[in-house]
């Protein structure tokens with residue numbers, strides 16, 4: 001019975017999902033929350049260290065502790081020797097900096113000691129800046145200027161410079177810590193770092209995640225020389241060539257065979273970004289459907305046959321890990337963190353939050369919340385919550401305000417994709433909440449479909465493992481058995497809310513525009 005494992009190394013947790021492809025079943029899903037298990041060892045909150053002034057990092061060693069914990073949990077559920085291939089997904093954009101000992105340490109891992117104690121000496125930088133870091137505004141401008149302007153970077157890489165993208169982060173590291181940069185032999189992403197540990201050798205960045213760096217030529221799917229040169233000196237020497245997502249990187253490291261009983265011929269595929277993997281995990285391998293992921297970040301993304309770019313910097317374009325197509329994406333920093341901020345501010349739990357949302361009126365009687373609890377990506381603004389015609393003491397108004405803001409903003413800022421959104425495929429933790437999805441269905445005026453797992457990134461990774469192991473099976477046949485909405489779970493829009501939401505879209509747009517300036 002062929003089994004495939006997908007690993008999702010995400011901001012707040014690391015998860016594993018095992019599928020078997022005879023009966024097309026999900027056999028196991030396990031998730032290790034970083035704060036719950038490791039907050040005593042690492043000074044983290046919600047999986048990250050907020051260093052102030054927009055600087056947000058995490059610890060690669062924390063992710064390795066999570067990986068060990070995940071495998072020991074999975075070993076109790078599944079015969080891991082049956083797994084034929086592993087692929088994975090990582091929070092996008094985060095960079096990991098390794099020294100010249102990394103390659104040999106990865107190759108000589110012993111199954112007798114855990115990963116973090118054996119690999120603690122391989123970093124030229126102990127922390128990794130992650131996607132929540134918004135401290136590189138200056139570097140974004142410098143990189144755009146360095147390649148001949150914003151439009152030149154857009155043309156070369158498919159994206160304007162974003163603060164969270166890897167290139168600006170690498171440039172800042174080179175500028176602020178030149179000695180540590182000089183001591184860096186290899187720079188990887190979260191995805192390629194975890195894949196390297198699994199394979200026991202340095203594994204390259206795949207094109208799906210490579211497109212979130214401001215460094216990859218979106219058409220050729222190779223590193224883009226002018227962008228590399230505008231970012232940091234001798235950067236090309238520090239990056240392995242971009243990998244095809246579907247070509248195995250090699251067998252799993254003996255560490256995992258000795259310690260957890262994986263088979264020596266279990267293959268490791270390059271890991272990709274969490275959003276590119278979710279694209280696969282929701283079955284978006286042909287044009288037409290749009291996905292909504294409600295997690296630490298909220299994202300709305302769509303499959304594209306040809307790259308279409310966001311000239312105003314609202315969104316991003318990535319290569320799809322099916323190795324031939326693309327995806328368009330908008331990403332919000334104030335996803336679950338904003339929902340949780342409101343929940344906590346008003347002393348609610350998820351049940352009372354949901355009841356409050358259910359009993360309040362669509363359109364919020366004209367009350368609007370701009371939910372910038374932290375710095376925001378779309379639009380690119382600093383932290384600072386703004387209320388219009390909404391009293392801060394109005395619990396129901398603020399609960400509805402945060403969800404309507406998220407839904408309305410995703411409606412407004414997805415126009416550049418040029419897609420008529422006729423249905424949304426929901427994933428991510430908050431997609432389990434029917435009342436939240438109802439607001440998205442009403443605002444977008446289309447049905448929202450739900451799936452067996454809310455972790456499409458891990459499922460997408462498992463499906464990528466299947467496809468990499470059996471490349472002759474076409475993508476639609478790989479995804480079709482696992483990516484059907486659960487019968488009866490679709491949430492349909494209520495046409496009677498249309499007037500309220502048309503008015504809210506217009507009012508929200510005006511307020512946002514006057515706030516951003």
Ligand code: XUL
Nearest residue numbers: 091092131274297299331
């Ligand atoms: C996408 C983005 C986030 C991260 C974390 O561009 O920054 O969605 O991938 O999940």
